[in-house]
Amino acid sequence: xxxxxxxxxxxxxxAIVMTRVLDAARSMVFDTFTKPELVQRxxxxxxxxxxxxxxxxxxxxxxxxxxxxxxxxxRTMGMGGVYREIVVPARLVSTEEFDEAWYxxxxxxxxxxxxxxxxxxxxxxxxxxxxxxxxxVLKSGVESGVSASYDRLAxxxxxxxxxxxx
Amino acid sequence: xQANDHLDATFAAxxxxxxxxxxxxxxTGQASVAELAEPFAMSQPAISKHLKVLERAxxxxxxxxxxxxxxxxxxxxxxxATRWLERYRRIWEGNYQRLDALLNEMxxxxxxxxxGR
Numbered sequence: 001x002x003x004x005x006x007x008x009x010x011x012x013x014x015a016i017v018m019t020r021v022l023d024a025a026r027s028m029v030f031d032t033f034t035k036p037e038l039v040q041r042x043x044x045x046x047x048x049x050x051x052x053x054x055x056x057x058x059x060x061x062x063x064x065x066x067x068x069x070x071x072x073x074x075r076t077m078g079m080g081g082v083y084r085e086i087v088v089p090a091r092l093v094s095t096e097e098f099d100e101a102w103y104x105x106x107x108x109x110x111x112x113x114x115x116x117x118x119x120x121x122x123x124x125x126x127x128x129x130x131x132x133x134x135x136x137v138l139k140s141g142v143e144s145g146v147s148a149s150y151d152r153l154a155x156x157x158x159x160x161x162x163x164x165x166x
Numbered sequence: 167x168q169a170n171d172h173l174d175a176t177f178a179a180x181x182x183x184x185x186x187x188x189x190x191x192x193x194t195g196q197a198s199v200a201e202l203a204e205p206f207a208m209s210q211p212a213i214s215k216h217l218k219v220l221e222r223a224x225x226x227x228x229x230x231x232x233x234x235x236x237x238x239x240x241x242x243x244x245x246x247a248t249r250w251l252e253r254y255r256r257i258w259e260g261n262y263q264r265l266d267a268l269l270n271e272m273x274x275x276x277x278x279x280x281x282g283r
Contacts, residue, residue, distance in 0.1 A: 006262055008255040013181045016254075020262045024269040032265060032272075042264035046257050135177045138250045 010138060013131040018124045026115040029122065030089030033111060034058050039066075048072060060086055064094065081106070089113055096126070104136075105129030176247045179223035184208070185216050189225060189239060196229055196238035 004021045011017060022029050032038045036054040044051055045068060053067035065080035078099040085093035092111045105128065112123045128134040179185055188202055203213040217237060220226040224243045229236040 004262075004266075006255055006259045008251060008258070010177065010180075010251065013178070018255075018258055020258075022262070022265065022269060024273060028269060028272060032268060038268065041268045042261055044261065044264065046260070131178065131181070132174070135174055138177070138254055 010134065014128045014134050016126045016128075016134060016137065018122075020122050022120045022122060023118075024120055025118060026113040026120040027089045029120040030113055033092065033113075044068065049077075053078070058083065058086060060084065081109075084108075104133050107133070175223040176225065176243045179219050179225055180247065182216070182219075185220055188213070188216060188220065189244070192226065192237060192239040196236040198234045198236050202237065 004023075007019045009017050032042065034056060036056050039056070040051045040054045043066070048071055049068045050071060051066060051068050053065060056062075056064045058064075060083055063080060063082045065078065067076055067078040069076045079096060081095035081097055083092070083094045085091065090113055092109075094109050095106050096109050097106045107129070108127045110125045110127075112125075114121045114123070126137075128137065180189075184206065187206070191197060191202060191205070199210050199213055199217065202217070203210045206213065217226060220237075221228075225240055226237050227240050229238055
């Protein structure tokens with residue numbers, strides 16, 4: 001199986017954009033982003049975390065709430081927000097805010113699902129209130145020294161120079 | 167704290183497409199202001215302004231040649247910024263790999279993974 005890779009760019013001052021191709025129909029992919037029992041299976045972040053709480057009220061004005069728990073030391077981290085726009089199975093727009101405000105203000109997340117020949121491209125855009133907030137997110141949790149490669153840098157510069165995500 | 171200030175300056179400098187293009191050009195070798203201005207529909211003073219932002223962010227430095235004052239890329243802050251992005255990307259890549267596995271499972275089990283009501 002050919003492994004798909006995640007493209008990440010930080011265009012402009014306030015946004016983070018991620019694009020990933022998934023080998024499944026978009027109605028199925030949409031479910032994995034909106035049904036709690038499915039979201040809990042994959043949206044877990046770094047190793048060692050589980051998601052004991054996942055509540056989703058999928059309607060405009062409805063809210064969602066996620067709580068993660070670190071298996072070893074019991075730390076928890078929660079976030080939630082309100083759905084602003086729902087187009088099944090093509091588009092989701094919601095606010096997002098963490099319980100512990102590690103970045104200022106409320107961010108707006110937009111997820112677009114596009115299907116082509118049975119594969120679905122997911123584009124996630126998070127727009128923060130300020131450059132400081134966006135950069136704070138990028139700088140979060142950098143305790144492990146991941147070595148940077150110049151190939152990645154060239155790719156990043158190329159992607160952002162050509163006006164964003166390919 | 168100082169490292170964070172530098173990072174903010176790096177991301178701010180990278181937010182502009184002309185400055186990213188200048189860096190991409192300097193990644194292939196040092197160049198004078200006149201050489202840098204050439205491919206852009208911009209005056210040398212306009213390019214100099216962008217270079218000043220890049221210099222303040224530590225992304226570009228000036229070479230020894232007193233007449234040409236060639237600019238060159240300083241790789242360190244860019245490597246730092248790339249590391250932040252890479253770390254964040256890896257966390258999400260982990261999420262998406264779990265999602266790949268989940269979707270595969272859903273496909274093999276069919277549309278009714280619970281096995282009926």
